[in-house]
Amino acid sequence: MIKTKNLYFKYEEDIILKNISIEIKEGSFTAIIGANGSGKTTLAKHFNALLMPAKGEVLVGGTSTKKDELNARKKVGFVFQNFEDQLVYPVVEEDIAFGLENMELGNEEIKKSVDEILKELNITHLAKRNVNTLSMGQKQLIALAGVLAMKPKCIVFDEPTTNLDEKNKKSIMGMIRSLNKKYRMTIILITNVLNDLRYADEIVVLKNGIVIFSDKKSKLESSVLKEARLYD
Amino acid sequence: MIKRLTFGQYRCKDSFLHSLDARIKIIYVVVLGILSFGIKSKFEIVVFSLFMACIVLLSKMSFKELIKNLRPFYFVFIFLLLMYLIFSRDQIILGLRYIWRFLLLIIISMLLTYTTTIQELIAAIEKLSKPLKVFKIKPRNMAVMISVAVRFIPLMFIRFERTREAMASRLADFRKIRHIKLLVLNLLEKMLRSASNLSDAMHSRLYNEDIESRKFMKLKSCDYWSVAIIAILILIIY
Known part of the structure; x- marks a missing residue:
């Protein structure tokens, strides 16, 4: 699904990502874990072509993001950490339709897709609401609905539970799991919470912009997590 | 407010x-x-x-x-x-x-x-x-700009209140120019960060400034x- 080959990324003089070569398999649930500032979000933004490698390349469905940004954005959806900033339109149903409008779908098709997603996520009652009046959990759902409506093959969740209470955390994580199990959607979970690893089957551990582990969860040893300074 | x-x-x-x-x-x-x-x-x-x-x-x-x-x-x-x-x-x-x-x-x-x-x-x-297309002004850009303003102006006030309260709780005195400056700069930084996040989010959802409005209007x-x-x-x- 996604492959990075010797990926380097520089911001001004600082090298943020160094020689990253990983593969995200189709239908997998991959967690990218690392301490704050380890380069997790920077790496994830490459999958959606929001950032371009300084050296190396990122292939989404076999096509380089440098050659075709739109291909990457159609195939890989992105739910941002600050999901409050992700909502463009003031009304829920309009915001969900934003990506579909950009895909130049017809009115009927857009309406049908929006209604389907609202129903699927059980938020039909929020359709006409102003997004500024919603709770954090509801805003997170709207951000997810906006991405799901575009029917991507893979979704990146950047620390999706950071601003949520326990109940909303469980509900969002349950939803992410069901997207993977029920719909075989490729999930990339960016996290710094060890507990989140229980959902994943593939793990990538980052430390200071370098991948120190990338394999099946069963092969992960606690020494790797210690090295990544995820616990003492 | x-x-x-x-x-x-x-x-x-x-x-x-x-x-x-x-x-x-x-x-x-x-x-x-x-x-x-x-x-x-x-x-x-x-x-x-x-x-x-x-x-x-x-x-x-x-x-x-x-x-x-x-x-x-x-x-x-x-x-x-x-x-x-x-x-x-x-x-x-x-x-x-x-x-x-x-x-x-x-x-x-x-x-x-x-x-x-x-x-x-x-x-x-x-x-x-x-x-206005004649002057290379894109209607879609105008519409999205207004939507974003409508969406973010209330958020700006909420953030202003949060920052003001956080500063006040640490004894900030808003009669002092220095503290007002800090409040404004802090708010500005947060809004600019939000703008950058929003721009990323719009691009990731394939923002296309050339498409026609899908809304149908008839007199x-x-x-x-x-x-x-x-x-x-x-x-x-x-």
Whole structure:
């Protein structure tokens, strides 16, 4: 699904990502874990072509993001950490339709897709609401609905539970799991919470912009997590 | 603070004005705005004021709501009146006329937002700005810009309050310029970060500035009637 080959990324003089070569398999649930500032979000933004490698390349469905940004954005959806900033339109149903409008779908098709997603996520009652009046959990759902409506093959969740209470955390994580199990959607979970690893089957551990582990969860040893300074 | 921003907030009512096409209403705001500053004689002012009273009645806006919506402008009216009283007492009648015209102008724009939803307004602006394509101004960009403003202005006030409270809890004194500067810079930094996040989010959802609006708008018989009414008003005044 996604492959990075010797990926380097520089911001001004600082090298943020160094020689990253990983593969995200189709239908997998991959967690990218690392301490704050380890380069997790920077790496994830490459999958959606929001950032371009300084050296190396990122292939989404076999096509380089440098050659075709739109291909990457159609195939890989992105739910941002600050999901409050992700909502463009003031009304829920309009915001969900934003990506579909950009895909130049017809009115009927857009309406049908929006209604389907609202129903699927059980938020039909929020359709006409102003997004500024919603709770954090509801805003997170709207951000997810906006991405799901575009029917991507893979979704990146950047620390999706950071601003949520326990109940909303469980509900969002349950939803992410069901997207993977029920719909075989490729999930990339960016996290710094060890507990989140229980959902994943593939793990990538980052430390200071370098991948120190990338394999099946069963092969992960606690020494790797210690090295990544995820616990003492 | 956000609760005090009540100017012309949309109210869902079944009125003649609510049923008009948003594009027509925007054009009327421009036409009536120009007319309100073009009226000079007492006769013209009386006719225009009566017309405006009828429009307010047609919008089903109550007198209480009208007064409440005008509340933020009382200070401006009093200030203008005081200026005339202090500096040109002999022209006080002229001053009152100016204030009255200004009041009418505020009511005109207030009625637009009172009777039109944000979505309708944005769609209408997008449709009306199509001719601007000649100057390479893209209607979609304008519409999205307005939507983003509508979405983020309340958020800015919320963030302002949060930052102010956080600073106040650590004994900030907002009479000090240094603390005001800190508050403003902090807010600015947060808003710029939000803008950067929003830009990323829009790109990740394939933002395309060239697509046409998907909203369908068609003039109805009430819109044509309203054109006739405005035309009669113009004929009476001129």
